[in-house]
Amino acid sequence: MAESNATQVILTDDGIRIINAQNTADNAASGVANLNDPNLMSVIEKQTQAAQYAGLTSQYNVILARAKDASISTAALTTAYTNLSAFMKAILTDTTKASDVNRDTYKSLTGAYNTALSNVQNALNDSFNTDIDNMQSSVSVASQAASSAAIVASQATSTGNNASQVASQAASAANQASADYTALSAGVEDGSVVHITTKTVIDAAVIGTAEIADAAITDAKMGNISANHIITGSIDASKVTVAKLDAGNITTGTLSTDRLNVGKLSALSANLGDVTTGSLKGVDIVANTFSTPNGSFTTDANGNVVASNLTIRGVTNLVYNASLLGGSGTNIPGWGISNNGYYSSYTLHDGVPSIGFNASTGSGVWNIFAQSKLYPLNGLTGQPYSASVWFIDDGSEAAMKYQFTLAFFDANGNRLASGYAGNTWNGNPTSQGWAYKTINNIISPSTAVYVAIQYWAYNGTGHALFSSPMITQTAQSTGYQPDTGNVVSAGEIDGSVINGSTINGTTFNAGDIISSTYNTSRFYPTTITPAGLVATTGFNSMDGLRTEMSAGSFVTKYRAVHSSSNQYEAYDGVFSGDELALNSGFTNGIDMGFQQSVSGNQLTGQVVLSPLNGIHLWGSTQSIHFSGLQMNGTGITMNSYGNILADQGSTWWRVVDFSGKEIANFGTDVAGSNAIKFNRELDIGNFHINTGHTFTSWDKGAIHFAKGGGGAADIYAGAVNYTSLVKSSLLSVKRDVQKADTAYWAQLVNSIDLATYQYKSDDNTSHLRLSSIVDDVNVTKQWQLPDVFISRDENGKLSGVDDSVLLNATLATVQEQQKQIDQLNGHNMELEARLNKLEAKLNG
Numbered sequence: 001m002a003e004s005n006a007t008q009v010i011l012t013d014d015g016i017r018i019i020n021a022q023n024t025a026d027n028a029a030s031g032v033a034n035l036n037d038p039n040l041m042s043v044i045e046k047q048t049q050a051a052q053y054a055g056l057t058s059q060y061n062v063i064l065a066r067a068k069d070a071s072i073s074t075a076a077l078t079t080a081y082t083n084l085s086a087f088m089k090a091i092l093t094d095t096t097k098a099s100d101v102n103r104d105t106y107k108s109l110t111g112a113y114n115t116a117l118s119n120v121q122n123a124l125n126d127s128f129n130t131d132i133d134n135m136q137s138s139v140s141v142a143s144q145a146a147s148s149a150a151i152v153a154s155q156a157t158s159t160g161n162n163a164s165q166v167a168s169q170a171a172s173a174a175n176q177a178s179a180d181y182t183a184l185s186a187g188v189e190d191g192s193v194v195h196i197t198t199k200t201v202i203d204a205a206v207i208g209t210a211e212i213a214d215a216a217i218t219d220a221k222m223g224n225i226s227a228n229h230i231i232t233g234s235i236d237a238s239k240v241t242v243a244k245l246d247a248g249n250i251t252t253g254t255l256s257t258d259r260l261n262v263g264k265l266s267a268l269s270a271n272l273g274d275v276t277t278g279s280l281k282g283v284d285i286v287a288n289t290f291s292t293p294n295g296s297f298t299t300d301a302n303g304n305v306v307a308s309n310l311t312i313r314g315v316t317n318l319v320y321n322a323s324l325l326g327g328s329g330t331n332i333p334g335w336g337i338s339n340n341g342y343y344s345s346y347t348l349h350d351g352v353p354s355i356g357f358n359a360s361t362g363s364g365v366w367n368i369f370a371q372s373k374l375y376p377l378n379g380l381t382g383q384p385y386s387a388s389v390w391f392i393d394d395g396s397e398a399a400m401k402y403q404f405t406l407a408f409f410d411a412n413g414n415r416l417a418s419g420y421a422g423n424t425w426n427g428n429p430t431s432q433g434w435a436y437k438t439i440n441n442i443i444s445p446s447t448a449v450y451v452a453i454q455y456w457a458y459n460g461t462g463h464a465l466f467s468s469p470m471i472t473q474t475a476q477s478t479g480y481q482p483d484t485g486n487v488v489s490a491g492e493i494d495g496s497v498i499n500g501s502t503i504n505g506t507t508f509n510a511g512d513i514i515s516s517t518y519n520t521s522r523f524y525p526t527t528i529t530p531a532g533l534v535a536t537t538g539f540n541s542m543d544g545l546r547t548e549m550s551a552g553s554f555v556t557k558y559r560a561v562h563s564s565s566n567q568y569e570a571y572d573g574v575f576s577g578d579e580l581a582l583n584s585g586f587t588n589g590i591d592m593g594f595q596q597s598v599s600g601n602q603l604t605g606q607v608v609l610s611p612l613n614g615i616h617l618w619g620s621t622q623s624i625h626f627s628g629l630q631m632n633g634t635g636i637t638m639n640s641y642g643n644i645l646a647d648q649g650s651t652w653w654r655v656v657d658f659s660g661k662e663i664a665n666f667g668t669d670v671a672g673s674n675a676i677k678f679n680r681e682l683d684i685g686n687f688h689i690n691t692g693h694t695f696t697s698w699d700k701g702a703i704h705f706a707k708g709g710g711g712a713a714d715i716y717a718g719a720v721n722y723t724s725l726v727k728s729s730l731l732s733v734k735r736d737v738q739k740a741d742t743a744y745w746a747q748l749v750n751s752i753d754l755a756t757y758q759y760k761s762d763d764n765t766s767h768l769r770l771s772s773i774v775d776d777v778n779v780t781k782q783w784q785l786p787d788v789f790i791s792r793d794e795n796g797k798l799s800g801v802d803d804s805v806l807l808n809a810t811l812a813t814v815q816e817q818q819k820q821i822d823q824l825n826g827h828n829m830e831l832e833a834r835l836n837k838l839e840a841k842l843n844g
Contacts, residue, residue, distance in 0.1 A: 041091060041101040045436055048479055050095055053088050060117075067120050070127040077116040084109045125286050316481050318385075318471035319453060320373035323482045324353040326507060326529050328594060331550065333507060333529040334373040341369030341455070345521075345595060347465045349390045349434055352480070354467035357457050361400075366458045372469065374409055374450035380473065381444045387453055388438045388477035389469045396427025396462025403456040406439045406471065408448035419445045427462045434467075438477040506530060518544055518561055521593040539592070546594045552577050559591050572598040579610035584621065636668065714793070727804060742819075745812035753784040772801055 041049070060081050067074045087109050091099050291298035297307045321334035327343035332355070337343070340359035347354045361367045387406040396402075401424055408419035421442045444451065455466050468480035510526035513519065516539040523537040523546075534549040542562070548555040553576050560569035567586040574581045584605040585598040596602065605619030617623065617640035627635040633647040644653060646668035655664040667674025681690035687703070688696040697703050705713040712728075731737065752772045759769070773783035774790055776798045789809070791802040 039100060039103070040098045042098050042436070043096060044438060046092060046095045046099070048477070049088070050092050051476070052479055053092065056113075057085075063117065063120055063124070066124055070124060072120060072123045072127060074120060077113075077120050080109070080113040080116040084113045316472065318375045318451060318473070319469045320375060322352075322372075322469050322480070324355070326527065326533075327353060328535075328548070329597065331529070331531060331533050331548070333531050333533070335531075336371040336373075337369065339367040339369040339457075343595075344465055345593060347392065347394075347467070349392070349467035350480075352468045352482075354392075354465040355455060356463070356465040357455070358394075358463040360461040361457050361459060364459055366403075366456055368454055368456050370455040370466070372452045372454075372471075374413060374452050375471070376450055377408075377444060377448055381446045381448050383444050383473055384441045384475040385444055385451060385471060386438070386440045386442065386474050386477040387469070387471045388436065388480070389453070390467045390480070391435050391437050392465050392467075393428045393432040393435075394463040394465070395429060395431050396464055397460035398427060398429055400427035400460030400462045401425065401458040402427065402462075402464055403454075403458070404437045404439065404466070405454040405456060406442050407452055407454055408444055409450040409452065410447055411449045413450065416445055416448060419448055422456070427460065427464070440477055441475045514539060518590075518592045537594075544592050544594070557594050559587060559594060561590060561592070563590075570596070570598050570602075578612055579608055581609075582607045584619070716799075740812055742812040742816040745809040746816035748786045748788065749806075749809045749813040751784055751786060752789070755783065772806070774798055774800060 060077075064074055064077070067077075087105065091101060288301045289299060297305075299305050321332070324332050324335070324343060326333045327335075327345070330337045330342055332343050335355070337355070339361075340357060342356050342358070343353065344356045345353045347356065355370045357367075357369050385406065387404070389404050391402070391404070393402075403422045403424040405420055405422040407415050409415050421439050423437050423439050425437075451471060453469050453471060457464075470477065470480050472478055507530060508526075508528040509524040511524055513522050513524055514537060518539045519537075523535075525536060525538070527533075527535045527537075529535075532550055535546060537546045538544070539561075542560070544557075544559045544561060546557045546559075548557075553574065555575075556571075556573040558569075558571040563569065566589055568590055570585055570587045570591065572581075572583040574583070583598040583603055585603040587596040587598070587602065603619075605621045606616070607618075607622055608616040610616070615624070619640060623637045623639045623645075625635060625637045632649055634649040634651070635647050636650055636653055637645040637647070639645060646653065648670065650668045651674055653666040653668050654662055656662050662677075662679055664679065665674070665677040667676055678689075679691070681688055683689075683698070686698040686701065688694075688698050690696065695703065705715055707713045754770060755773050756768050756770050757773075758766055772785045772789065774785060775781040775783045785801070789802055789806045790798060791800050793799045
């Protein structure tokens with residue numbers, strides 16, 4: 001057997017790099033899968049949640065301490081926090097890898113904690129209002145306490161001086177204690193008196209009632225000293241720390257406020273008076289009323305605010321209207337929507353609507369379909385900014401890409417070429433759950449004036465939505481928070497007139513929210529959005545109506561509220577700069593939010609009026625009706641195919657020239673009495689029909705009367721005048737051709753009964769007519785005419801004599817007669833010859 005030798009494998013640096021690259025790619029693929037799995041909490045989300053949980057814990061500790069000081073029950077809050085904490089600690093134990101997470105449990109625990117927290121905070125607000133009411137009486141106590149503190153300080157100085165003398169005397173006694181150390185070490189009998197004159201050490205001894213006279217005690221530690229026995233001298237107050245001080249014993253002097261530490265203002269019972277200097281920092285102020293010294297800003301107990309100048313600015317989420325309030329169709333206040341972007345209230349992330357894209361970009365084309373309002377940086381350049389958004393893919397081509405962009409802009413609103421960062425990912429052909437996308441630590445350029453986010457789609461067809469966008473001035477993105485700093489809620493401006501002012505970025509609502517069970521979107525009768533959209537809305541028991549006016553567009557919408565199926569009647573009217581479009585159709589389900597568009601497969605009819613393209617009709621119900629001077633149904637209708645339909649009482653549809661002469665009359669009466677008349681030459685291809693009773697072949701070609709299925713058509717006419725009569729008798733078009741029996745045809749011709757007559761329509765001036773008779777009256781025919789000479793129409797009905805057959809039968813008769821003539825001539829010639837011979841004989 002041959003011996004196997006071990007093979008040595010040597011990895012080069014390039015080989016190791018390839019292996020490392022493969023491992024990195026595998027890890028990245030795993031990370032992407034984790035990000036897309038709704039049942040996993042990714043590493044990025046864990047790190048975000050860890051920071052938020054730390055803030056939540058800090059908040060909980062502060063609220064807990066305040067509640068205990070105010071004697072407010074925190075049992076429910078503690079239970080909710082404990083449950084949430086146990087859940088989060090299990091997940092956040094290792095923030096370097098993704099973990100399974102039950103989203104429903106997390107949402108339930110978070111909701112329970114927020115509810116309990118809100119209840120404790122409300123109770124704290126009520127308690128603090130009570131503290132403010134007691135503030136005035138507490139100030140008086142503070143004043144008395146300050147006076148008493150001054151007296152104690154003075155007494156403490158005197159006591160310190162006495163203590164100094166006692167300490168000097170104690171030094172002499174300590175010298176004696178040294179000489180007596182040996183004796184003391186052996187123990188002291190009860191009742192004995194020991195005189196110590198030198199230094200000594202007393203271990204674990206108890207000195208009962210004793211007097212140290214004229215002695216100095218150096219570096220001594222004494223358990224309890226009764227101040228009643230300190231009767232002379234002074235004590236330096238700076239050398240003494242007083243654990244508890246009875247403010248009632250402070251009777252003189254002044255106590256500086258920087259020496260006063262009061263845990264709660266409710267401990268002060270005196271009136272604080274007017275505080276004119278200093279500042280309150282890091283505290284919550286809860287008061288019945290509040291005002292600045294000069295009255296430039298005041299609030300009363302009812303929450304009314306009066307301010308000379310008031311600026312409300314969001315300082316957390318820099319995305320204006322991140323919650324997409326007031327969105328409808330392609331209009332969202334504070335957002336630029338284009339390239340098939342749209343507002344969706346159906347696809348929500350934690351209750352927040354979304355901006356969607358459901359179309360095709362075209363091959364290799366980047367389309368921006370949404371951009372938030374430009375947020376001013378106010379000079380804060382060179383600072384870190386981060387952004388986040390939630391994304392869901394409802395099915396997109398694999399070659400398609402989506403991008404979430406954090407962008408900076410110059411003073412003219414142009415995006416800086418080097419001032420943006422994007423997070424890009426591929427589409428997925430199957431529907432996916434919500435995915436969290438982030439952009440972190442992007443430094444604002446020195447030339448940046450504004451910041452905003454953008455949504456992009458690229459290279460294909462897809463359906464996806466973005467929700468809950470967030471921009472923060474931080475190095476790391478945070479979870480979504482609504483831009484509440486940009487919204488003024490629960491406030492009113494009453495009894496005021498605004499003159500000569502410019503109001504920007506404000507939504508105006510007229511009246512109260514419409515009271516109707518169908519007003520599920522909480523519309524006002526009239527709303528003006530910051531984007532310039534003016535909308536009016538109304539509801540009744542039968543339908544919902546809405547009108548929207550924006551730059552260059554006027555839209556009316558009708559939505560039915562009742563239907564026997566899932567299709568609800570709907571109409572849209574859209575007036576833009578170059579056309580008026582009226583659409584009829586339906587919505588899939590009731591649409592009281594006016595979100596669905598009457599278009600696509602939901603469109604049943606359309607009328608478009610445009611100066612560019614004229615009138616366009618689409619749908620079986622679309623038509624143009626001309627009523628004339630009456631409203632009783634005597635007009636005509638042109639339908640969407642351009643067909644002309646007469647009303648029931650209509651009689652004519654006419655074409656008239658400028659002078660009033662009728663060019664053509666089309667009879668439209670139901671009875672059919674009114675004919676179609678053309679009062680000018682009618683040209684149909686090469687065939688011209690004019691008013692001179694003439695049919696003209698314009699190109700001088702023959703005129704053919706043909707049957708639709710092939711062959712020549714029969715022609716019925718009166719007298720026919722012609723210069724030549726040609727019968728088609730080509731052998732090439734015939735079959736079963738045989739030589740005719742002229743004797744037979746001659747016999748048939750001779751059997752015909754000829755008659756003279758006049759037509760019933762003839763008058764006295766008509767000439768006498770002669771022909772055979774087709775007896776269509778008598779069952780037993782009185783006029784003989786062989787059937788072969790009779791012509792019938794397409795229904796088999798007798799129509800007349802077939803002159804073509806009769807003519808040729810007559811020709812056969814002539815031929816037969818010619819034969820007889822020839823025979824007779826031959827016989828005559830024979831007789832003549834015989835006669836000539838006979839005469840010759842007789843004569844000679």
